[in-house]
Amino acid sequence: MHPALNRQRNIIDFTISSLLRRRVKNLSLLAVYTLIVFVIASLIFFVQSLKREAAVLLAEAPDIVVQRMIAGRHDLVPEAYARQIAGLRGVREVTPRLWGYYYDSVFGANYTLMVPDRAAPGPGTITIGSGVARNQRIKQGDLLTLRSAANAPLLLEVQGILPYASELVAADLISMSRSDFQTMFSFPDGVATDLAVSVANPREIATIAAKVAELFPDTRPIMKSEILRTYDTLFDWRSGMMVVMLAVAVLSFIIFAWDKATGLSAEERREIGVLKSIGWETADVLLLKFWEGAVISLTAFLTGVILAYGHVYFFSAGLFQHALKGWAVLYPQFRLIPVVDAYQLSILFLLTVFPYTAATIVPAWLAATVDPDAALRS
Amino acid sequence: MIELHHITKRFNSGRPNEFTAVDDVSLRIAARRITVLKGPSGSGKTTLLSLIGCMARPTAGRIVLHGIRPAFLPEGGAEDGIDISSLPERFLTEIRRSAFGFIFQQFNLVRGISVLENVMLPVYPTGAGYAVVRERARSLLELLRIERHAAARVDWLSGGELQRVAIARALINNPSLVIADEPTAHLDSRLSGEFMAIVADLTSEGRTVLIASHDPLVCESALADAVVEMRDGHIIGAGDAP
Amino acid sequence: MMPRASTLFLAVTAVNLLVGGLLLLHSRVEAVAAQPQRDLRRGLVRDWRLTDLCLFTEARYTRHPSMADRHAPFQDHPVALEHFPSGSLLTPPLQMRPHAPSP
Numbered sequence: 001m002h003p004a005l006n007r008q009r010n011i012i013d014f015t016i017s018s019l020l021r022r023r024v025k026n027l028s029l030l031a032v033y034t035l036i037v038f039v040i041a042s043l044i045f046f047v048q049s050l051k052r053e054a055a056v057l058l059a060e061a062p063d064i065v066v067q068r069m070i071a072g073r074h075d076l077v078p079e080a081y082a083r084q085i086a087g088l089r090g091v092r093e094v095t096p097r098l099w100g101y102y103y104d105s106v107f108g109a110n111y112t113l114m115v116p117d118r119a120a121p122g123p124g125t126i127t128i129g130s131g132v133a134r135n136q137r138i139k140q141g142d143l144l145t146l147r148s149a150a151n152a153p154l155l156l157e158v159q160g161i162l163p164y165a166s167e168l169v170a171a172d173l174i175s176m177s178r179s180d181f182q183t184m185f186s187f188p189d190g191v192a193t194d195l196a197v198s199v200a201n202p203r204e205i206a207t208i209a210a211k212v213a214e215l216f217p218d219t220r221p222i223m224k225s226e227i228l229r230t231y232d233t234l235f236d237w238r239s240g241m242m243v244v245m246l247a248v249a250v251l252s253f254i255i256f257a258w259d260k261a262t263g264l265s266a267e268e269r270r271e272i273g274v275l276k277s278i279g280w281e282t283a284d285v286l287l288l289k290f291w292e293g294a295v296i297s298l299t300a301f302l303t304g305v306i307l308a309y310g311h312v313y314f315f316s317a318g319l320f321q322h323a324l325k326g327w328a329v330l331y332p333q334f335r336l337i338p339v340v341d342a343y344q345l346s347i348l349f350l351l352t353v354f355p356y357t358a359a360t361i362v363p364a365w366l367a368a369t370v371d372p373d374a375a376l377r378s
Numbered sequence: 379m380i381e382l383h384h385i386t387k388r389f390n391s392g393r394p395n396e397f398t399a400v401d402d403v404s405l406r407i408a409a410r411r412i413t414v415l416k417g418p419s420g421s422g423k424t425t426l427l428s429l430i431g432c433m434a435r436p437t438a439g440r441i442v443l444h445g446i447r448p449a450f451l452p453e454g455g456a457e458d459g460i461d462i463s464s465l466p467e468r469f470l471t472e473i474r475r476s477a478f479g480f481i482f483q484q485f486n487l488v489r490g491i492s493v494l495e496n497v498m499l500p501v502y503p504t505g506a507g508y509a510v511v512r513e514r515a516r517s518l519l520e521l522l523r524i525e526r527h528a529a530a531r532v533d534w535l536s537g538g539e540l541q542r543v544a545i546a547r548a549l550i551n552n553p554s555l556v557i558a559d560e561p562t563a564h565l566d567s568r569l570s571g572e573f574m575a576i577v578a579d580l581t582s583e584g585r586t587v588l589i590a591s592h593d594p595l596v597c598e599s600a601l602a603d604a605v606v607e608m609r610d611g612h613i614i615g616a617g618d619a620p
Numbered sequence: 621m622m623p624r625a626s627t628l629f630l631a632v633t634a635v636n637l638l639v640g641g642l643l644l645l646h647s648r649v650e651a652v653a654a655q656p657q658r659d660l661r662r663g664l665v666r667d668w669r670l671t672d673l674c675l676f677t678e679a680r681y682t683r684h685p686s687m688a689d690r691h692a693p694f695q696d697h698p699v700a701l702e703h704f705p706s707g708s709l710l711t712p713p714l715q716m717r718p719h720a721p722s723p
Contacts, residue, residue, distance in 0.1 A: 002505075003504070003505030003506075004505060005505075006505040006506065006507060006508065007502075007503055007504070007505035008626075009508065009624070009626040009627075009630070010501075010502035010503065010505070010506075010508065010626070011502060011503060012625065012626035012629055012630075013495075013502070013508075013624055013625045013626045014491075014495070014499065014502055016625035016626065016628075016629060017490075017491045017492075017495055017625060018490075018491070020625075021489075021490035021491070050673075050675075053658075053673070054673055056658065056662065057658075057661050057662055057665050057673070058665065058671070058672075058673075059662075060662050060663075060665040060666040061665060061669070061670065061671050062669050062671065065671060065687065067687070095669060097669055101680055101683070109677065110677045110678065110679070110683065112674075112683065114668065116667065116668045116669075117669070118667060129674075131674070162664075163660065165656075165657035165660050165661065166660060166661055166664055167674070168661060168673055168674060168675075169661050169664055169665055169670055169673055169674055170664055170668075170670070170674060171674045171677075172674050172677050172683070173668075173674070175668070194687075196669045222671075222686065222687065226686065227671055227672075227686040230685050230686040231673065231685075231686070234685075271488060274486045274487075274488060275488075275499070277433075277480060277482065277486060278480065278486070278499060278500040278547065279474065279475045279500040279501070279503070279504075279551070280500075280502075280503055281471055281503065284502075284503035287503075295629060298633065299629075299632065299633070299636070302633065302636035302637065302640065303636060305640070306636060306639050306640060306643065309643050310643075313646075313647075313650070324675075324676075326676060326678055327678050328676055328677045328678045329677070330677045331677070332674050332675065335654075337650060337651055337654045337658065338643075338646065338647035338650050338651060339647065339651075340643075340644055340647050371433070371434065372433045372474070373428035373431075373433035373434050508624065
């Protein structure tokens with residue numbers, strides 16, 4: 001076997017013997033280290049996957065959504081606006097959207113009720129998202145009772161349930177006919193919740209949005225790019241809980257490294273002296289210290305990342321369920337599509353391995369340069 | 379065989395605490411013999427050991443080693459011996475690693491790891507094959523009759539057993555020269571006698587042994603071939619053992 | 621006879637790297653395999669003109685963050701405390717931020 005390789009292996013042998021002398025301490029260090037990496041890596045995988053999903057799915061969202069504001073709050077938008085906007089050059093079509101929120105006091109869940117502009121269900125029938133079906137434990141053909149704004153019960157037959165794969169976008173949706181929607185909310189004729197504008201040339205979206213705002217100063221056009229950016233900053237590292245997680249992780253790494261960085265104990269110093277006296281050179285001692293740091297941090301990193309991948313993509317991030325669910329009663333179930341973000345993982349690698357390994361080597365530098373005859377003198 | 383020509387070692391030159399540990403020492407140490415450097419502490423014998431053992435460089439003078447063949451020299455290049463006082467650091471370390479074995483006063487064994495690993499430790503960084511080294515370590519332990527302790531922690535051994543481990547470790551690289559500094563300082567008379575006996579065996583194997591000690595059991599031992607007396611950095615008496 | 625410590629370590633590391641490589645492969649394969657489901661979702665977004673993912677159903681502004689107006693979160697007072705845990709996960713939509721870049 002190649003001498004250079006042998007050298008590394010021999011030194012690793014001693015490194016591990018050395019670490020095993022404080023078995024409990026080092027094993028628990030490894031365990032906690034791995035845990036921290038696991039949590040952060042899980043976050044990275046989860047967030048990246050969701051962001052990618054949002055970017056792909058919401059690329060199909062309406063080009064512009066026109067909301068009407070009164071006294072700074074949402075108001076219904078007259079369909080007359082739609083006709084005028086449709087007349088603008090570059091606008092392909094304007095579709096009024098009818099949708100709203102419904103709170104079901106029996107089940108304690110919030111649903112989104114909507115009227116699709118194409119192939120809407122017939123009056124008295126609805127298509128529901130799989131989350132609603134799960135929440136109410138109903139199946140196709142069952143009746144669903146909603147309480148209208150006039151406080152009258154509305155019975156609707158479930159004509160179809162959306163497939164499980166749609167949960168991420170439609171878990172809480174109830175799609176109904178226009179007449180049922182108007183009955184539900186005492187919704188007047190001639191108005192819509194907002195307008196979905198389709199633009200022929202995507203590069204013109206900003207211009208047309210500006211024109212709409214000029215035409216109707218009481219409206220607020222929301223562009224697709226803004227919708228996408230909202231989701232791009234989803235779970236941003238600057239948002240509340242994420243900052244806390246990140247801070248805890250960074251602090252933990254600092255604490256681990258601190259133990260090493262605050263210098264060597266007298267015993268460690270003596271041991272280095274012994275090694276020097278029996279024929280080890282400074283470079284050999286430093287290599288030993290390097291492996292001491294690398295064995296733990298490398299193993300922690302690899303194991304943590306692998307476990308995180310399994311956690312997020314095979315177990316749908318089960319450990320985050322509680323935090324993500326928050327106070328919601330209806331929470332979508334979905335399997336995330338794996339995304340491996342090399343950039344963020346490299347940063348995590350650097351954060352995990354470098355400070356700890358450096359903290360192990362640097363304090364030993366001075367002790368490692370001691371003269372070999374120091375052991376003779378002591 | 380080791381030749382020392384007018385060796386001087388001065389510490390802190392030019393400063394108020396300047397100190398001459400070894401002053402103009404000239405000596406010839408015979409090969410395959412036990413030579414004892416006798417003298418009280420502060421006599422410079424430890425410094426002399428470190429100079430001979432390629433651990434430090436003399437301030438003045440030359441040290442020539444005969445009979446060793448380090449890897450960096452071509453065949454037959456060591457006819458006149460090697461002047462180690464002028465060698466670059468790299469070569470010095472190479473010679474120390476390949477030709478010298480050290481036994482320390484405190485044994486200086488690494489606690490918490492096995493006896494076997496302790497014996498193998500000196501050659502770990504050299505890239506030697508693990509199996510070969512382990513075999514050699516085992517045979518050394520067997521030679522010194524402590525093979526049964528191979529897997530034991532050094533913390534559990536008695537003084538005499540530790541002594542043997544220290545000797546085994548000093549021999550792992552098959553050195554031509556064995557240097558021991560106050561080896562009997564922590565040993566009783568019986569163990570001191572045993573030590574001298576083991577060391578005598580080494581010379582019969584063809585090794586040169588150099589011991590620094592002020593213990594009469596060593597200096598006046600019948601097994602010591604030459605005793606060199608030192609005081610204040612000078613040699614005050616050199617001659618064969620009584 | 622116990623194997624060498626370094627052998628164990630290198631073996632563990634090798635296994636880790638191997639598993640890592642397999643998982644990387646898995647991510648590629650899975651991405652392709654999940655395409656039909658993704659296409660289903662895309663179709664739904666397109667046909668029903670949806671604007672948000674259904675992640676947090678606690679409140680209006682958490683269910684449709686991209687549609688949220690300035691008042692929705694702060695019904696009582698602009699400096700009211702956050703009601704829902706998801707509020708600590710969601711940052712305000714870009715257009716709500718004081719120095720929002722103009723389109």
